[in-house]
Amino acid sequence: MKSKVKKIVIISLVLILGFGGGYLFKHYSFEEKDKYEDLINDKEKEIESLNEKYEDAQKEREKLQDLNDEKQNELNKSFEELKEIKEKNMELRKIIGYEEIRGKGIEIVINPFETLEKDDEITHKELIYLVNELKFAGAEGISINDRRITVQTGIESSSNNEYILINDKKISPVEPITIKVIGNKENLIAALEFSGTLEYESLKNYNVKFTPKEDIKTLGVEDYIKTDYIK
Amino acid sequence: MKNKMFIIVFLLILGISFGYILGNYLETMKKTEYDNLKKEILLYKENIDVELNKIENIKEENKKLKNKIEENHKSFIKESKELLLYEKMNGNRDVKGPGIEIILQDGEIDSGTPYEDLEKYLKVVHNMDMLNLLNDLKLNGAESIEINGERVVESSEIYCSFAFISINNKKIPTPFKIKAIGNIEKLRKYMNEPFNLIENFKVRGLKIDYEFEEDMELKGSIPYK
Numbered sequence A: 001m002k003s004k005v006k007k008i009v010i011i012s013l014v015l016i017l018g019f020g021g022g023y024l025f026k027h028y029s030f031e032e033k034d035k036y037e038d039l040i041n042d043k044e045k046e047i048e049s050l051n052e053k054y055e056d057a058q059k060e061r062e063k064l065q066d067l068n069d070e071k072q073n074e075l076n077k078s079f080e081e082l083k084e085i086k087e088k089n090m091e092l093r094k095i096i097g098y099e100e101i102r103g104k105g106i107e108i109v110i111n112p113f114e115t116l117e118k119d120d121e122i123t124h125k126e127l128i129y130l131v132n133e134l135k136f137a138g139a140e141g142i143s144i145n146d147r148r149i150t151v152q153t154g155i156e157s158s159s160n161n162e163y164i165l166i167n168d169k170k171i172s173p174v175e176p177i178t179i180k181v182i183g184n185k186e187n188l189i190a191a192l193e194f195s196g197t198l199e200y201e202s203l204k205n206y207n208v209k210f211t212p213k214e215d216i217k218t219l220g221v222e223d224y225i226k227t228d229y230i231k
Numbered sequence B: 001m002k003n004k005m006f007i008i009v010f011l012l013i014l015g016i017s018f019g020y021i022l023g024n025y026l027e028t029m030k031k032t033e034y035d036n037l038k039k040e041i042l043l044y045k046e047n048i049d050v051e052l053n054k055i056e057n058i059k060e061e062n063k064k065l066k067n068k069i070e071e072n073h074k075s076f077i078k079e080s081k082e083l084l085l086y087e088k089m090n091g092n093r094d095v096k097g098p099g100i101e102i103i104l105q106d107g108e109i110d111s112g113t114p115y116e117d118l119e120k121y122l123k124v125v126h127n128m129d130m131l132n133l134l135n136d137l138k139l140n141g142a143e144s145i146e147i148n149g150e151r152v153v154e155s156s157e158i159y160c161s162f163a164f165i166s167i168n169n170k171k172i173p174t175p176f177k178i179k180a181i182g183n184i185e186k187l188r189k190y191m192n193e194p195f196n197l198i199e200n201f202k203v204r205g206l207k208i209d210y211e212f213e214e215d216m217e218l219k220g221s222i223p224y225k
Helices: A002-029 A032-097 A124-136 A185-193 A201-205 B001-087 B117-121 B127-139 B184-191 B197-205
Strands: A101-112 A139-144 A155-158 A161-168 A169-173 A175-182 A206-219 B095-105 B143-149 B148-153 B158-160 B164-167 B170-172 B176-183 B207-218
Touching: A002 B001, A032 B001, A101 A139, A101 A185, A124 A139, A124 A155, A124 A161, A124 A175, A124 A185, A124 A201, A124 B127, A124 B158, A139 A206, A155 B127, A161 A175, A175 A206, A185 A206, A201 A206, B001 B143, B095 B127, B095 B143, B127 B143, B127 B158, B127 B176, B127 B184, B127 B197, B143 B207, B176 B184, B176 B207, B184 B207, B197 B207
Parallel strands: none
Antiparallel strands: A101 A175, A101 A206, A139 A175, A155 A161, A161 A169, B095 B176, B095 B207, B143 B148, B143 B176, B158 B164, B164 B170
């Protein structure tokens, strides 16, 4: 029994000795051993530093992204505000007369009778009267021979009523005159059909026809609206 | 004895082989670990580059957003100024400027004379008088007008309503105080013309008085929609 234990001990010792020798041999014969250790250490340190750098970059990116999201929201808001104010301005530009407007309304054609004498011709007064009647009936936009009537438009007879001036454009009192009106058709027609409306002064010397229209257009004017003095 | 030696040598070689193999294995592990670290570093570097690129892109985008916001802000200021002007023109806001103030009212009617009806007709301010006066003012440089604090706008009607004149659906009594802001020189020239509407009013016996002002104010009487 003792001999058997002795053998096992001897075998184990020989194996351990051999194993240790083999391992040490390999260990010491590996020339770049230290170099690898150092390199691995360096690389590990580099990784650590890169990781920090990466995390910093990620944080910065996230921060900037948040900032961008805020800016994007701000931009969207500014677009909304701009759109809203532009729409408001466009609405007012239409009302004031800078821009063309379209809508339902009526078209009035004033035709002189063939027997029209010089003294029977309409002047600026009849047109001023008619424009006022139409405004009373709720007109939202009026043009006479495509000359838009704005808040600053004056109507003027000139050269012994050879012509009537609207926004510096001539309108002949002996030629057909077309008035386009945007507004409630029923009210506009009711105003024109009301007794006496079309009998005012020289209007009675003209054949006045009016037609309801589903889509009528009054052009805008830019040059005849002045804002040089109002502050 | 020979056999024993042989076994010992064999076991020694076996141990050496195992030791060598293990050493070799550990050595390979180190190399692999090193290579893996190198790969990991490359990957980190790539990822960092990706992040840095993203940062650059975001910065670029940020710059663009800032510019767009700035542009929008400038446009908004421009539009706001326009809106202010349009609201002034549309009668929503007060306006100031040089102009004329005209006070127009009915004349004194002599009762009990044979011409009483004619006098009543001539010496009363009719809506057409007002319309013609406004028209003349517009033709002679007026940019904005009000009657008794009620602004004349694109849709304003001037209508006769009993003892009043109605404008913007509001009744206003005499005396009519008409204020017009505009080119004061043109207005002055018009008021000095010998055969203008003002002279006509005077001849008819209407009471009319006026003065020019370098700085007057018209109220914004039209409500916002």
